[in-house]
Amino acid sequence: MSETRTALIEIEDLTVKYPGRRVPALEHLQLQLRAGETALLLGPSGSGKSTLALTFNGLIPHSIGKLQSGHVRVTGLDTRQTTVATLAQRVGILFQDPEAQFVMFTVEDEIAFGLENLCFSPDEMERRISESLRLVGLTELRYRRVEQLSGGEKQRVALAALLALEPEILVFDEPTANLDPQGTREVFNLLRRCKETGRYTIVLIEHRLDELMDLVERMVVLGKRGEVIINGEPREVLRTHLSTLQELGVWVPQVARLAHALQHHGCSLEPFPLTLSEAVEALKGRRALSAGQQEPSAPTTSTAVHNDGHQRFSASPPTRSEPDQGEAAIEVCSLSYRAAGRQVLQDISLAIPRGALLALVGANGAGKTTLAQHLIGVLQPPRGRVRLLGRDITTISARELTRHVGYVFQNPEHQFITEAVEDEVAYGLRVMGLPATEVQERTRALLERFNLLSLARASPFTLSHGEKRRLSVATMLAMGQEILILDEPTFGQDEYSATALLELLWQLHDDYARYVPGSHLRPVCGRHESWQAALLRDASSPLRSRGAAGRGASDAAPAGSASAPAWLVRSAHPGGAM
Amino acid sequence: MQVIYQEGESLLHRLNPLSKVVAVVPVLLFVALTTDPWLPLAFTALASAVIVGPARISPGTFWRLQAPLTISLLVFLILYPFMVRAELFDHTPVVLRLGPLALYQGAVLAGMAAVLRVYAMFLLSLIFMLTTEISDFIRAMVQQWRFPYRLGYGILAAFHFMPLLQEEFRLIQAAHRIRGIETHGGVRVHIERLRRYLIPLLTSAIRRAERTALAMESRAFGALKQRSYFRRFRFSRADYLFILCFWLLCLLVIALFLLNGWMGPLSFTKEL
Ligand SMILES: Nc1ncnc2c1ncn2[C@@H]1O[C@H](COP(=O)(O)OP(=O)(O)O)[C@@H](O)[C@H]1O
Ligand SMILES: [Mg+2]
Numbered sequence: 001m002s003e004t005r006t007a008l009i010e011i012e013d014l015t016v017k018y019p020g021r022r023v024p025a026l027e028h029l030q031l032q033l034r035a036g037e038t039a040l041l042l043g044p045s046g047s048g049k050s051t052l053a054l055t056f057n058g059l060i061p062h063s064i065g066k067l068q069s070g071h072v073r074v075t076g077l078d079t080r081q082t083t084v085a086t087l088a089q090r091v092g093i094l095f096q097d098p099e100a101q102f103v104m105f106t107v108e109d110e111i112a113f114g115l116e117n118l119c120f121s122p123d124e125m126e127r128r129i130s131e132s133l134r135l136v137g138l139t140e141l142r143y144r145r146v147e148q149l150s151g152g153e154k155q156r157v158a159l160a161a162l163l164a165l166e167p168e169i170l171v172f173d174e175p176t177a178n179l180d181p182q183g184t185r186e187v188f189n190l191l192r193r194c195k196e197t198g199r200y201t202i203v204l205i206e207h208r209l210d211e212l213m214d215l216v217e218r219m220v221v222l223g224k225r226g227e228v229i230i231n232g233e234p235r236e237v238l239r240t241h242l243s244t245l246q247e248l249g250v251w252v253p254q255v256a257r258l259a260h261a262l263q264h265h266g267c268s269l270e271p272f273p274l275t276l277s278e279a280v281e282a283l284k285g286r287r288a289l290s291a292g293q294q295e296p297s298a299p300t301t302s303t304a305v306h307n308d309g310h311q312r313f314s315a316s317p318p319t320r321s322e323p324d325q326g327e328a329a330i331e332v333c334s335l336s337y338r339a340a341g342r343q344v345l346q347d348i349s350l351a352i353p354r355g356a357l358l359a360l361v362g363a364n365g366a367g368k369t370t371l372a373q374h375l376i377g378v379l380q381p382p383r384g385r386v387r388l389l390g391r392d393i394t395t396i397s398a399r400e401l402t403r404h405v406g407y408v409f410q411n412p413e414h415q416f417i418t419e420a421v422e423d424e425v426a427y428g429l430r431v432m433g434l435p436a437t438e439v440q441e442r443t444r445a446l447l448e449r450f451n452l453l454s455l456a457r458a459s460p461f462t463l464s465h466g467e468k469r470r471l472s473v474a475t476m477l478a479m480g481q482e483i484l485i486l487d488e489p490t491f492g493q494d495e496y497s498a499t500a501l502l503e504l505l506w507q508l509h510d511d512y513a514r515y516v517p518g519s520h521l522r523p524v525c526g527r528h529e530s531w532q533a534a535l536l537r538d539a540s541s542p543l544r545s546r547g548a549a550g551r552g553a554s555d556a557a558p559a560g561s562a563s564a565p566a567w568l569v570r571s572a573h574p575g576g577a578m
Numbered sequence: 579m580q581v582i583y584q585e586g587e588s589l590l591h592r593l594n595p596l597s598k599v600v601a602v603v604p605v606l607l608f609v610a611l612t613t614d615p616w617l618p619l620a621f622t623a624l625a626s627a628v629i630v631g632p633a634r635i636s637p638g639t640f641w642r643l644q645a646p647l648t649i650s651l652l653v654f655l656i657l658y659p660f661m662v663r664a665e666l667f668d669h670t671p672v673v674l675r676l677g678p679l680a681l682y683q684g685a686v687l688a689g690m691a692a693v694l695r696v697y698a699m700f701l702l703s704l705i706f707m708l709t710t711e712i713s714d715f716i717r718a719m720v721q722q723w724r725f726p727y728r729l730g731y732g733i734l735a736a737f738h739f740m741p742l743l744q745e746e747f748r749l750i751q752a753a754h755r756i757r758g759i760e761t762h763g764g765v766r767v768h769i770e771r772l773r774r775y776l777i778p779l780l781t782s783a784i785r786r787a788e789r790t791a792l793a794m795e796s797r798a799f800g801a802l803k804q805r806s807y808f809r810r811f812r813f814s815r816a817d818y819l820f821i822l823c824f825w826l827l828c829l830l831v832i833a834l835f836l837l838n839g840w841m842g843p844l845s846f847t848k849e850l
Contacts, residue, residue, distance in 0.1 A: 054792070063795050085801035093796050099742060100789035103735045103799075105713045112808035114797035119806040129808075147741075161797065378752040402758045413778045414746075414753035431758040461781055475757070 008035040008169065008201050009056060013070035016051055016060055016226075024068060025051040026226040035168070038195055038202040038215050040234065042250045043222030044496060045465065049205045051226070053171045056203070057091035058084045075168060085118060092162030096174040098154035101161075107133075107149075108142050111161045118165070132164040135197075136190055152183030156190055163194075170194060171203045188212060207251045207495070213274040221245065239272045249496025255279045329354040329483055330375060331387040337370060337379065344370050354482070357509050369410070372485050376407045389482065403432070406476035408486040412468040416460040421452055421471055424460050428479040442478065450474040450504070466497025473501070477508070582643065584708050588634035589816075595715040596722055597817035598706045601824040608832075609698050614842030615687060618694035620831050625701035628824075633709050643708070647700055651693045658689035691842075712737060718811035728800055735790050739783065746782055750775050 009032065016026040025048045033039050043049050054060045058079040061067045072079045075090050095101055104110040111132060115125045133139045136156040141149065146157060155175050162170065172191065176184040188211055194200050195215050206212065219237040221230035221244075230241050238245075238256040245252050255276055259269050267286065273279035330352040337345040344367045352358055360368045373379040374386055377398055386393040389404060396404070409415055418424050425446050429439040447453045450470045455463060460471055469489060476484060489505070490498040585591075590598070609621055629635050659681050667684030674681040713734050719725035754774060795801075835841040 057796055059792060059795055063792075083801060084795065085798045088796060088798035088801065093793075095789065095793055095796075097786075097789055099738065100786050101793040102738055103731055103790075103794055105711065105734075105737075109713070109808070113799075116805050116807055117798040117801060119802060119804055121806065122808055122810075125806075125808045165797065373752070376756060378756075398755065399758065402756055405756075407753075407756050409749060409753045411749070411778075411782070413781060414750045415757060416778060417754055417757055417759060417774050428758060461777065479758075 007032045008037075008075055009033040010073040011055070011070065014055065014072060015068040015070060016048070016055060017066050017068050018051075018064065019066070024226060025065070026055075029070070029222075029226065029228055031220060031228055031231070033201060033203065033218070035201055036198065037217050038204065039218040039220055040209065040212075040216045041203055041205045041220050041222070042245070044224060044249045047222040047224055048226035049222060050173050052222070053093050053173050053203065053205065055079065056087075056169060056171060057093060058082060058087040088114070088167075089118065089165050090167055091169045091171065092159075092165060092167040093171040093173055094155065094159050094162060094175045096177045098151055098158060098178060101158045102146050102154075105145055105147075107138065107144050107146060107157050107160075110146060110157060111164050114161055114165050128164045128166070132160040135163055135193070136160040150183060151179045152186035155179065155183065155187050159187075159190060159194075167200070169201045169203065171205070173205045174207065176206065176208060184208065191215070209251065210253050210255065210276070213253050213255070216274075221248070221250070223248070234274060235272050238274065251495045328352055328387070329356065329389060332371075332374075333385055333387070335371075335374060335381055335385045337367075337374070337381075339370075345374075357506075369487055372407070372487060375483075375485060376405050377401050378407075402481075403479060404481055404483060406479065406481040406484040408469075408472050408476050408484070408489060410487040410491055412472035413461065415472050415475065416468075419459055420457050421460055421463070422447065422456040424471060424475050425478050428475060432479060446474045446478055464497075466500065469497070469501055470504070473504070582704075582707050583711055584635055584639060586634055586709065588632060588709065590628075590633040590705070590709040590820075592816075593709075593820055594811055594813055594817045595706075595710045595718045596811070597813055597821055598710060599715075601821045602702050602706050604825075605828050606699055606702050608828075609695060609702065611844040612695060612842065613691055613845050614840070615690040615694045616840050617832070617835055617842075618691070618698035620835070621698040621828070622694060622701055624827065624831060625698065625705055628705050629701070629708060633705065635708055640708075644701070644704070647697070651697055655689050655693045658692065659685035662688065714811070717807075717809075721807055721811045722813075727805055731794070731799065735794065738790075739786060742786070743779065743783060746779060747775065750778050 011029055011031040014026055014029040014031075015024050017024045029048075029052070031052075041049050041052065051060065051065070054065070055067075055072050056074055056079075058074075059065075061080065062084050067080065074082075074087065077086065077090070079087060102110055103113050108129060111129045112125055115128060120128070129142075130139070133142055136159055138153065138156055138160060141153065141157075146154060149157065159175075172187075176187050179187065191202070191204070191212070192215065195202060202215075204212070204216070209216075213234065216234045219230065219232060219234045220228055221237070221241075223229040230237055230244065238253065238259075242252060242256055242260050253274060255273050255278070258279060259273055259282075262269060269279065269282035269286065271278070271282065273282050328351040330350075332348050332350050335345055335348045336343070348371060360371065370379065374381045375388070375393070377393065377396075381393060383394045384392060388396065388401075393401070416424060418427055422443055426439050426443045429442055434442070444453070447456055450473070452467065452471055452474065455467065460468065463471060473484075473486070473489070486505075489501055605621070609618055612618055626640070629640055630637050660679060662685050664680070664682070664685075667682035667688070668680075670682045670684030672680050673683050673686060716725070716730045716734055720727045720730040754771070759771065759774075832841075
């Protein structure tokens with residue numbers, strides 16, 4: 001507004017409570033954000049980030065929740081005394097779920113919706129609609145229906161709808177959590193563009209922040225009780241508080257981890273890097289200083305797989321560890337599938353040996369779930385296309401199939417069928433006809449392993465997201481299937497629960513089972529050195545298998561973009577028989 | 579709804595949604611009163627002509643959309659004469675005798691009348707449904723007929739849920755099957771299964787509704803008493819002209835029947 005770098009958002013001693021909740025969502029929160037600043041808001045899930053965002057635009061306390069103490073001033077206005085109509089023109093919030101933000105059916109109507117609520121004249125609306133569409137680069141989609149848009153386009157439309165209200169403050173509340181890499185990139189580019197206009201003060205709540213760190217001028221970290229525990233300049237915060245952040249279970253830029261790991265080995269980077277290119281510069285500088293010293297290498301693997309994995313790996317066929325003779329666990333033979341007039345799967349062939357651990361990676365809508373559903377009988381493949389453990393899937397009854405293949409759905413809630421956590425696990429065992437004492441024993445053992453024992457009597461629906469996911473995996477393991485398929489197991493989780501789940505999977509895999517996790521999460525941590533790309537496809541064409549796992553991937557076409565989806569196969573040692 | 583609305587640029591698509599309601603509803607009510615089969619038949623022809631004519635729906639699409647109803651009505655038509663009480667029609671001539679069963683002309687005609695009446699009413703409403711987008715209809719009602727806007731836009735937002743909920747239901751069904759849930763069994767098993775679906779379905783519907791409500795209110799929905807409108811819905815000359823022409827056409831048909839004495843009595847209560 002008038003002068004930059006004055007406090008635009010002032011929060012003093014803020015305590016917010018939701019009705020029906022014993023503990024406040026935010027407690028004695030103190031925060032000041034300056035005009036034009038870009039702040040990153042971090043915190044474990046449930047720490048109150050979204051709640052804080054809602055206090056900016058006055059929905060708290062005007063619509064939900066209660067301000068028990070303190071006050072919030074936005075552009076000098078006390079939100080308690082200001083109407084939501086006024087605040088909506090100061091603060092725009094882009095939410096996580098693109099579907100849940102739409103009211104109208106076409107792009108134009110959707111953008112007009114907010115303007116209509118504020119009684120703008122049609123001429124003014126016209127001006128603002130075309131201006132905001134221009135800003136997000138969707139002018140040519142103006143008359144499109146929203147359900148025909150991709151996830152990234154939907155979020156851009158949602159943002160255009162906010163920009164039309166000409167706010168000064170933009171809050172991005174995990175806007176990419178439901179998007180694939182392509183959509184994420186679109187949203188990030190747009191965010192960059194918003195920043196470059198210099199018109200907005202930006203509050204960013206985001207898990208996957210590696211590509212954005214150069215924009216961030218301030219990091220604010222919320223603790224579990226909803227209080228600000230760290231607030232400072234990102235370089236300083238990451239340099240000095242990394243372990244605190246990791247203990248909290250929030251995502252930390254990979255580069256910051258690298259720098260810390262290097263430091264641990266006596267190689268400190270100056271200045272402390274926030275982005276990949278800064279790290280490269282810092283490392284170059286060091287090399288020049290101490291030529292001849294050993295080069296750091298290993299920790300960058302996971303980034304490398306994502307950024308240029310296809311070039312690195314597609315040339316060599318996946319090396320499989322020797323002992324996987326005998327029939328494959330899953331064998332797919334030129335499977336095609338059409339739905340709603342669209343070729344979803346085209347001529348897929350692959351063989352997954354027993355004991356393999358395979359990640360199915362692809363853009364949203366590429367056909368990952370569709371393929372997986374062919375393996376469990378949710379979708380029926382034609383005869384002779386899919387073989388499980390050496391038998392044609394069409395000859396296996398549904399009941400028997402569930403004993404061989406476990407499937408964890410993207411939304412774990414879908415799978416809950418009882419009222420208590422322990423019954424949930426015991427259910428499968430009872431279906432198998434085991435004696436009651438054994439059911440009890442095995443249930444306890446599983447709950448213990450998945451760290452759910454203390455919740456045994458709780459209703460599955462009251463668990464946190466991470467707990468729900470652990471429970472759904474536990475229920476699937478209870479029956480001891482040889483094949484386990486997980487659909488986006490880390491979807492929508494904070495780093496802590498995502499890592500915990502993956503660790504658990506690797507551990508289980510090493511112990512005995514075989515998994516096919518499908519996920520658009522890029523390789524995250526530690527033990528991914530042996531991930532290999534086996535198949536690549538262009539994001540715009542239907543999923544087509546080129547080189548299948550185990551057949552060599554030498555004919556895999558080089559894909560253009562960094563996030564070109566690939567099948568990643570981790571060569572693994574088959575464990576002992578179950 | 580999206581399931582039945584056919585995108586297009588035809589004359590009827592461009593009309594104000596309410597003018598189609600105004601044109602069709604009185605005719606619909608009139609057809610409901612008829613008791614003979616011939617007048618509904620005439621309106622069936624008229625409605626079909628409007629649908630493939632000025633509404634520019636391809637005959638194939640039209641056929642596909644109305645086929646399910648046609649089939650069930652045909653089944654009804656065949657069964658009706660045998661199920662109706664014989665003493666109502668035993669004064670009319672017998673058309674066909676199948677052992678102990680007699681097929682009376684009166685029963686056949688009454689069955690045809692019932693079936694054609696339903697069919698004509700369905701086709702008349704298709705004129706509206708095939709060419710009108712639900713969001714346009716609700717917005718027009720809000721703007722022109724003082725339908726409460728909070729309710730109207732709430733309904734619109736709910737329409738986004740429908741396909742999502744359907745998809746969700748399908749997923750839950752599959753998920754439960756994979757858990758090894760009993761898929762065969764009597765009514766009790768069936769009810770128990772539906773009850774199990776309900777909890778996850780409701781959980782996610784409520785969560786989604788909350789999110790949508792927050793997103794709407796963040797954009798000042800309901801913040802002011804009034805709203806302005808980017809696209810104004812009003813009756814243009816074309817709308818009045820359409821209503822007039824449609825009514826005249828219908829009156830012409832009715833007059834033709836009246837003058838020739840083809841029309842049966844009108845009645846609210848029909849004895850079956
Ligand atoms: N509408 C609501 N009603 C009751 N409790 C809520 C509501 N929204 C959030 N909460 C609770 O407030 C706390 C903070 O949630 P939230 O702001 O969503 O955290 P974050 O965005 O950091 O994940 C959580 O314990 C959550 O369960
Ligand atoms: Mg949140």
